[in-house]
Amino acid sequence: MDKTMPDLATAVAGIEDGMTVMIGGFGGSGAPIELIHALIDRFKATEHPKGLTVVNNNAGNGHVGLAALIEAGMVAKLICSFPRSADPVVFTEMYLAGKIELELVPQGTLAERIRAGGAGIPAFYTPTSYGTDLAKGKPVAEFDGRPYVQERWLKADYALVKAHKGDTLGNLTYRMAGRNFGPLMCTAATTTIVQVSHLLEPGALDPEAVVTPGIFVQGVVEVSDPAQEEDLNRAKAVYPEVAQ
Amino acid sequence: MSARLTPAQMAWRAAQDIADGAYVNLGIGLPEMVARFQPPGREAVFHTENGILGFGKAPEPGQEDWDLINAGKKAVTLKPGTAFFHHADSFAMVRGGHLDVAILGAYQVAENGDLANWSTGPKGVPAVGGAMDLVHGAKQVAVITDHTTKDGKPKLLEACTLPLTGVGCVTRVYTNLAVVDIEGGRFILREKLPAISLDELQSLTGATLHIEGAVADLNAPEV
Numbered sequence: 001m002d003k004t005m006p007d008l009a010t011a012v013a014g015i016e017d018g019m020t021v022m023i024g025g026f027g028g029s030g031a032p033i034e035l036i037h038a039l040i041d042r043f044k045a046t047e048h049p050k051g052l053t054v055v056n057n058n059a060g061n062g063h064v065g066l067a068a069l070i071e072a073g074m075v076a077k078l079i080c081s082f083p084r085s086a087d088p089v090v091f092t093e094m095y096l097a098g099k100i101e102l103e104l105v106p107q108g109t110l111a112e113r114i115r116a117g118g119a120g121i122p123a124f125y126t127p128t129s130y131g132t133d134l135a136k137g138k139p140v141a142e143f144d145g146r147p148y149v150q151e152r153w154l155k156a157d158y159a160l161v162k163a164h165k166g167d168t169l170g171n172l173t174y175r176m177a178g179r180n181f182g183p184l185m186c187t188a189a190t191t192t193i194v195q196v197s198h199l200l201e202p203g204a205l206d207p208e209a210v211v212t213p214g215i216f217v218q219g220v221v222e223v224s225d226p227a228q229e230e231d232l233n234r235a236k237a238v239y240p241e242v243a244q
Numbered sequence: 245m246s247a248r249l250t251p252a253q254m255a256w257r258a259a260q261d262i263a264d265g266a267y268v269n270l271g272i273g274l275p276e277m278v279a280r281f282q283p284p285g286r287e288a289v290f291h292t293e294n295g296i297l298g299f300g301k302a303p304e305p306g307q308e309d310w311d312l313i314n315a316g317k318k319a320v321t322l323k324p325g326t327a328f329f330h331h332a333d334s335f336a337m338v339r340g341g342h343l344d345v346a347i348l349g350a351y352q353v354a355e356n357g358d359l360a361n362w363s364t365g366p367k368g369v370p371a372v373g374g375a376m377d378l379v380h381g382a383k384q385v386a387v388i389t390d391h392t393t394k395d396g397k398p399k400l401l402e403a404c405t406l407p408l409t410g411v412g413c414v415t416r417v418y419t420n421l422a423v424v425d426i427e428g429g430r431f432i433l434r435e436k437l438p439a440i441s442l443d444e445l446q447s448l449t450g451a452t453l454h455i456e457g458a459v460a461d462l463n464a465p466e467v
Contacts, residue, residue, distance in 0.1 A: 026294040026295070026313075026317075026331075027294075027313065027317040028310050028313075028317075029294070029310060029311045029312075029313050030311070059369075081371070081372055081373050081374070082371045082372065082373040083369050083370075083371050084369055084371040091369070092369050095369055096368075096369070102369075102370070104370050104371070104372055105372075106372050106373075106374070106375075106376040106377050107293060107331070107335070107372070107373050107374040107377060108293070108331075108334075108335030108338055108339055108374060108376075108377030109376075109377065110331075111330075111331035111332045111334070111335050112332060112335065114332075115332040126339065126380075127339065127380040127381070128339065128376045128377045128380055129376045130380075130410075130411060131358075131408055131410070131411035132376060132407065132408045132409065132410070132411075133363070133407050133408075134372065134376065174328075175311045176296075176309070176311040176312045176328055177292075177294050177295050177296050177311055177312055177313055177328060178311040179295055179328055179329070179330050180294050180295050180330065180331050181330070181331050182330065183330040183332075184330060184331060184332055211330075228310045228311075229310070230308075230310040231310065
């Protein structure tokens with residue numbers, strides 16, 4: 001059972017119009033830049049996929065990665081906790097122009113909704129957002145004398161995740177704070193595609209060190225020396241590059 | 245009106261209340277400065293909600309590793325004992341009552357402990373991040389804020405007028421004029437700048453400052 005995919009284009013070939021796609025990363029850390037750019041390449045060549053619902057903590061930065069996906073017009077709705085960042089000009093302009101829908105979710109609730117989706121738990125109660133605008137319309141219940149807000153699970157058709165080392169069975173480790181949403185999103189998508197910086201044979205990863213077990217992963221593709229969003233933005237990169 | 249504390253002095257004052265070994269989350273911006281002023285002999289363990297416990301200070305420019313950032317997306321460093329974890333574990337630490345202290349910024353704080361710090365109204369792009377999670381679960385939820393807005397309006401109020409982050413969650417407020425506890429739905433004045441009168445401080449506060457026992461002088465060194 002080898003889950004290796006031959007290239008990035010093959011890895012994102014199954015994503016269709018209107019799908020929900022979870023994209024790992026917190027800001028630039030853990031952002032699967034190359035998988036996102038492969039998806040943009042497909043859209044530029046075929047006009048698909050479009051009308052996507054994207055789940056990410058943020059709304060992208062600059063004109064690469066998630067921001068470039070939004071800028072290309074492929075995203076109809078964003079589910080995130082913090083769409084403001086150093087340079088979120090792409091999302092901001094499209095949101096204020098009414099061209100993209102936003103579902104704002106507190107960060108811990110976003111994580112737990114994804115975890116619940118992956119764990120087969122349709123709803124849960126959290127103290128987060130009780131009494132605030134973000135709890136409007138949601139059921140509230142008291143447990144041991146305190147009020148809690150009911151939140152629903154979050155699942156996706158695809159997850160695009162960046163990991164550090166992975167084996168051909170899909171067992172994964174992550175790199176530092178690049179882990180963030182990755183292990184959760186891997187569990188919550190029908191099809192999880194992971195770009196790994198080092199693709200290894202089974203047995204090369206210490207079983208004690210595996211963070212995401214391969215059962216949650218459907219495809220791995222090796223991207224050695226992946227780009228960092230922060231570096232690209234400091235270099236004022238734009239994706240796709242504008243033809244001169 | 246006497247000199248108010250600088251942001252660094254407010255952060256210094258808040259740092260004096262953090263015990264050795266405490267697990268602490270510092271919000272983006274001014275609260276982050278608290279880490280710089282830990283008293284000698286004490287070492288808190290700092291949590292950042294994107295998934296690091298026990299991180300070190302900022303690296304030298306040019307030495308950044310962009311997989312090693314804090315919740316404000318600024319580069320940090322490793323130190324002995326650092327741990328990484330995913331977001332569900334990170335917010336289990338937050339909501340599960342495992343943090344000793346969370347320190348946040350504020351637009352407004354009400355005498356019942358309500359906090360408004362995420363939205364100034366319907367204009368622009370709304371963003372909440374981890375603030376609504378952080379106000380639940382930490383044993384102490386403290387706020388660092390100027391006592392008044394830039395145009396002189398009180399930020400400590402009978403009731404918040406801006407959208408709430410959390411209900412009845414704040415336990416202590418550090419301002420550039422005073423230290424105020426929130427107990428039983430009331431502001432209790434604990435410390436004030438020596439040079440400001442009680443009347444003047446009350447006039448800059450949008451709810452009654454109650455006094456229980458002595459009010460200590462709020463003094464902070466030049467930092």
